[in-house]
Amino acid sequence: xxxxxxxxxxxxxxxxxxxxxxxxxxxKKLIFNADTKTINRxxxxxxxxxxxxxxxxxxxxxxxxxxxxxxxxxxLISWDEYEQGLPEYTNMLGFSEDSKTFVTxxxxxxxxxSAQVDEQFQxxxxxxxxxxxxxxxxxxxxxxxxxxxxxxxxxxxSLEEKSIVDILVESEQWxxxxxxxxxxxxxxxxxxxxxxRFISTLFCYGCNLGPTQxxxxxxxxxxxxxxxxxxxxxxxxxxxxxxxxxxxxxxxFELPSYWGTGKSASADGTKWNxxxxxxxxxxxxxxxxxxxxxxxxxxxxYIALFSHFIPxxxxxxxxILDGLIKNESDIQPDVIHGDTQAQSTTVFGxxxxxxxxxxxxxxxxxxxxxxxxxxxxxxxxxxxxxRGNINWSLIERHLPDMLRVALSIQAGKIAPSTILKRLGxxxxxxxxxxxxxxxxxxxxxxxxxxxxxxxxxxxTIHAATNKSEEFNNFTKWLFFGGDxxxxxxxRHEQRKVIKYNQLVANLVILHNVQSMSEVLxxxxxxxxxxxxEVLKFxxxxxxxxxxxxxxxxxxxxxxxxxxxxxLDITKSQxx
Numbered sequence: 144x145x146x147x148x149x150x151x152x153x154x155x156x157x158x159x160x161x162x163x164x165x166x167x168x169x170x171k172k173l174i175f176n177a178d179t180k181t182i183n184r185x186x187x188x189x190x191x192x193x194x195x196x197x198x199x200x201x202x203x204x205x206x207x208x209x210x211x212x213x214x215x216x217x218x219l220i221s222w223d224e225y226e227q228g229l230p231e232y233t234n235m236l237g238f239s240e241d242s243k244t245f246v247t248x249x250x251x252x253x254x255x256x257s258a259q260v261d262e263q264f265q266x267x268x269x270x271x272x273x274x275x276x277x278x279x280x281x282x283x284x285x286x287x288x289x290x291x292x293x294x295x296x297x298x299x300x301s302l303e304e305k306s307i308v309d310i311l312v313e314s315e316q317w318x319x320x321x322x323x324x325x326x327x328x329x330x331x332x333x334x335x336x337x338x339x340r341f342i343s344t345l346f347c348y349g350c351n352l353g354p355t356q357x358x359x360x361x362x363x364x365x366x367x368x369x370x371x372x373x374x375x376x377x378x379x380x381x382x383x384x385x386x387x388x389x390x391x392x393x394x395x396f397e398l399p400s401y402w403g404t405g406k407s408a409s410a411d412g413t414k415w416n417x418x419x420x421x422x423x424x425x426x427x428x429x430x431x432x433x434x435x436x437x438x439x440x441x442x443x444x445y446i447a448l449f450s451h452f453i454p455x456x457x458x459x460x461x462x463i464l465d466g467l468i469k470n471e472s473d474i475q476p477d478v479i480h481g482d483t484q485a486q487s488t489t490v491f492g493x494x495x496x497x498x499x500x501x502x503x504x505x506x507x508x509x510x511x512x513x514x515x516x517x518x519x520x521x522x523x524x525x526x527x528x529x530r531g532n533i534n535w536s537l538i539e540r541h542l543p544d545m546l547r548v549a550l551s552i553q554a555g556k557i558a559p560s561t562i563l564k565r566l567g568x569x570x571x572x573x574x575x576x577x578x579x580x581x582x583x584x585x586x587x588x589x590x591x592x593x594x595x596x597x598x599x600x601x602x603t604i605h606a607a608t609n610k611s612e613e614f615n616n617f618t619k620w621l622f623f624g625g626d627x628x629x630x631x632x633x634r635h636e637q638r639k640v641i642k643y644n645q646l647v648a649n650l651v652i653l654h655n656v657q658s659m660s661e662v663l664x665x666x667x668x669x670x671x672x673x674x675x676e677v678l679k680f681x682x683x684x685x686x687x688x689x690x691x692x693x694x695x696x697x698x699x700x701x702x703x704x705x706x707x708x709x710l711d712i713t714k715s716q717x718x
Contacts, residue, residue: 232549427455
């Protein structure tokens with residue numbers, strides 16, 4: 144504040160600045176000139192701003208009345224509410240209310256699991272050590288059934304070719320989703336032909352044609368009519384309700400039950416391009432180019448449950464729990480798979496207290512640290528894995544604080560991503576960060592022990608993450624207009640585009656499952672064998688029968704087929 148109006152590059156009061164405890168040695172070398180006894184103003188300002196950024200990120204510093212950088216502690220439930228809700232919550236998750244008992248049970252679980260893996264290590268053909276580094280040999284994928292190729296060709300030949308607009312029309316007629324998109328203000332007049340207007344707007348933004356091109360492709364519609372509906376009737380919340388309605392209809396079909404139980408989901412992100420001359424775009428080092436990350440939670444039955452649009456520079460793992468907490472559909476998974484970024488110990492700790500099993504794909508496992516439940520115990524085969532010990536007293540001391548966060552999330556007071564942003568690597572004074580990190584070390588070590596000891600678990604995780612990657616490719620295929628670049632420059636409009644695209648993808652998946660169920664039920668007359676084993680290898684991400692280009696005739700007079708959720712496969716079809 145003293146030097147805010149001066150333009151001098153060298154400042155005085157050398158001794159006063161040197162005494163500042165919040166500057167580390169690396170900054171001091173840049174800031175202080177020992178020969179002239181002066182301070183470099185430029186480096187001093189960079190140091191102050193860098194420190195403020197880190198303190199805001201960790202929650203050690205907050206901005207009053209700010210939305211993103213407010214004091215998160217004021218968003219938590221009170222201690223009285225905590226005491227009232229704790230018995231029911233811990234009973235639901237099978238935890239002990241007593242901190243000492245909670246730690247004792249957790250310690251016993253980790254000790255027993257470590258001993259079990261140690262005992263079975265020599266009989267595990269996929270594990271070995273190479274110069275004290277763990278080596279996990281690749282497992283073989285489950286071979287495809289012989290009948291799969293024949294069945295796949297039969298589906299490809301039998302599925303009726305349709306345009307993307309025809310598919311959206313039929314799917315929307317099943318759901319009547321247009322009724323969810325009433326005027327935002329409540330004072331707008333009713334629309335003429337609301338179904339046509341909604342489908343046109345959904346096609347426009349979900350496939351990225353833009354209002355001008357949509358008006359050219361769909362007759363009797365102007366550019367202003369398409370853009371007007373998006374601005375006056377459509378919000379993120381309404382799009383999420385339409386997505387939930389689609390997921391619930393999809394969940395009634397019998398066919399997806401062969402692909403998964405709905406009890407697990409996978410989360411993965413993919414880069415979406417935006418214009419470089421956009422203040423909200425960021426350059427992504429891993430993907431290259433400017434854009435943002437579309438982060439999707441995909442059920443093991445292939446349908447997408449939730450989506451986010453986040454900046455490229457954000458650690459994706461902090462959003463991995465949001466999709467399950469905010470998911471309001473009938474599919475309610477309690478197991479979440481993720482990519483390598485989901486290995487964060489704080490995410491493991493918070494997920495455990497929320498009753499969510501975090502099971503990410505592991506890469507570079509030799510760089511991860513395994514922690515012992517008891518440092519005095521020596522294991523015969525896997526002792527080389529452990530390079531740290533758990534501080535159980537830290538978990539016991541701060542368990543009420545951590546459970547208070549979990550109860551606040553359950554009550555809807557705060558989002559998991561909000562608290563995880565505060566529990567990042569910048570937290571150096573936040574004791575809650577150290578407590579969650581220590582609990583996360585326990586849970587992650589337990590998961591890693593299961594991961595190396597169970598080849599079927601590794602197969603399951605690999606298959607789940609593959610579904611997320613396939614969904615990412617599927618959404619990109621449907622986002623074919625405008626060279627795949629999101630043209631919106633406002634963040635909330637960009638988020639709406641991601642929701643539009645997810646809704647289009649889910650409607651196409653719904654339509655594909657309906658069509659596939661109909662074709663599979665008819666194959667009994669053609670003596671083509673259909674077994675449960677073969678059905679497991681099918682996927683609703685089929686595109687060969689969908690025409691994306693050309694003139695689009697929006698025919699609302701055509702009656703759509705009635706949804707048939709059952710899969711009519713007789714026992715004679717099963718070999």
